Amino acid sequence: MRLSPDRRATLLVPAAAGVTVLLWASSFVVIRAAxxxxxxxxxxxxxxxxxxxxxxxxxxxYRRPLPRGRGLALVIGYGVLWFAGxxxxxxxxxxxxxAGTAAxxxxxxxxxxAVFAGLFLGEGFRRTLVIGIAVAFSGIVxxxxxxxxxxxxxxLGITLGLLAAVLYAASVLLQKVALRSVDGVTATxxxxxxGLIATTPFAPQAFNELAxxxxxxxxxxxxxxVGPTAIAFLTWAYALxxxxxxTLTATTLVVPAIAIALSWVFLGEIPTPLGFVGGALALLGVxxxxxxxxx
Numbered sequence: 001m002r003l004s005p006d007r008r009a010t011l012l013v014p015a016a017a018g019v020t021v022l023l024w025a026s027s028f029v030v031i032r033a034a035x036x037x038x039x040x041x042x043x044x045x046x047x048x049x050x051x052x053x054x055x056x057x058x059x060x061x062y063r064r065p066l067p068r069g070r071g072l073a074l075v076i077g078y079g080v081l082w083f084a085g086x087x088x089x090x091x092x093x094x095x096x097x098x099a100g101t102a103a104x105x106x107x108x109x110x111x112x113x114a115v116f117a118g119l120f121l122g123e124g125f126r127r128t129l130v131i132g133i134a135v136a137f138s139g140i141v142x143x144x145x146x147x148x149x150x151x152x153x154x155x156l157g158i159t160l161g162l163l164a165a166v167l168y169a170a171s172v173l174l175q176k177v178a179l180r181s182v183d184g185v186t187a188t189x190x191x192x193x194x195g196l197i198a199t200t201p202f203a204p205q206a207f208n209e210l211a212x213x214x215x216x217x218x219x220x221x222x223x224x225x226v227g228p229t230a231i232a233f234l235t236w237a238y239a240l241x242x243x244x245x246x247t248l249t250a251t252t253l254v255v256p257a258i259a260i261a262l263s264w265v266f267l268g269e270i271p272t273p274l275g276f277v278g279g280a281l282a283l284l285g286v287x288x289x290x291x292x293x294x295x
Contacts, residue, residue, distance in 0.1 A: 013242050016235035017251045025258035027228035028099040029266055031091055034220035037213045040091035041202030043221060046210065048083055048196040050225025051233075055189035058234065067182045067190070074178035075187050076194045082171035083195020083229075090164045096157025098269045100260035104140055105161030107256050111137060112169035113249040117176070128288055129247055136253040136285025142278030169249075175237070176245040184237030192229065254286045 034043060067075060094102050114133055118124055178187055210218060239248055257279030263269040 013239045016239040017248060020232045020236045020239065021252055021255055022258065023228045023232035024252065025103065025255045026262060027224055027232075028094070028103045028255075028259040029262045030220045030224055030228075032094045032099040032102070032263065032267060034217045034224070035091060035094050037217040038209050038221065039202075039205065040088050040095065041199065042206035042209050043091045043224075044084065044087040045196070045199040045202040045206045046221045047087065047224040047229055048192060048199055050222055051083075051229030052189065052192045052196045054226055054230035055185075055192050055234075058230070059185055059189040062183075062185050064183050064186045067178075067186065071178060071181040072190075074174055075182055075190045078171045078174035078178060078187075079191030079194030080198045081167050081174065083192050084198035086164055086167040086171060087195065088199065089160055089167060093157050093160035093164055097161060099263035099267060100256060100269060100275070102157075102161050102164075103256040103259035105158060106165050106168060107140060107253055108162065108165040109168040109172070110249040110253050112165065113172050113245055116169070116173055117245040117249075120173075126247075129244075129250065132285045132288030133250050133253070134285070135288060136250065136282045139278040139281025139283075139285060140253065140256060142274045142281065145274060172240075172245055172249055176240060179237065179241045184241050185234065188230075188233045188237050192233065251286050253282050257282045 031043070038046070066072070090102065090106065093105070097105070111133060114129060175187065175191070182190075236248075260269070260275055260279060
């Protein structure tokens with residue numbers, strides 16, 4: 001039995017969002033691990049180099065026309081902000097924060113996106129969206145209060161984490177507008193290419209550090225380019241084209257809970273009891289945001 005387009009979209013959008021969430025959560029742990037051997041700028045450049053190479057293969061298969069004018073400007077704008085600015089700042093932040101705390105701070109962004117999308121993109125404020133964000137955010141606060149364990153967090157790291165959240169939120173809003181006239185594949189590979197160009201000044205340092213980096217760090221940055229960059233941003237663009245920016249970004253509130261669990265397993269950053277409760281609330285909040293209210 002073939003599914004109708006509406007039914008297929010109903011199934012594929014949550015699946016695409018789920019892939020993005022899992023890959024982005026894993027990126028916090030891999031960045032934390034690879035950051036022991038690679039500086040923030042070189043790590044960002046290498047990640048964008050790998051991601052752009054993979055995305056060019058995908059773009060060659062689809063052969064979509066390149067955007068022009070305002071559409072191109074929006075794609076380049078969000079690409080520089082997200083793929084370059086956000087990535088470098090996050091890498092820098094994780095030199096001063098454990099993976100779980102970095103994920104928590106970055107995930108202030110859904111609150112920013114939901115508010116501005118409601119005000120300026122005409123998405124409004126559904127009751128389930130507001131309640132879900134409130135519940136999930138309370139979970140984030142609990143995790144922040146309880147701490148995620150294992151990190152020597154400092155003021156600079158917290159400031160950089162919040163700056164990353166602002167860059168993330170601004171990028172989502174620009175991308176949402178760009179996707180009205182540019183297809184997801186084109187917007188993703190062009191955005192990543194813009195990020196690669198913007199991080200090119202770090203290329204000489206990247207080549208030098210990679211020559212002396214251990215194999216695990218190199219494999220980590222390759223994973224960041226293929227998974228959390230190429231694959232995750234494609235699935236993100238697919239979902240964002242088909243749902244509200246506020247609703248979709250609220251789904252990423254579950255990222256800190258997953259990142260804390262992964263950092264516990266792979267980095268030994270053990271969460272506190274409050275962290276467990278906060279993670280459960282974050283999951284509950286995301287579930288609420290995905291519900292469609294009855295008329």
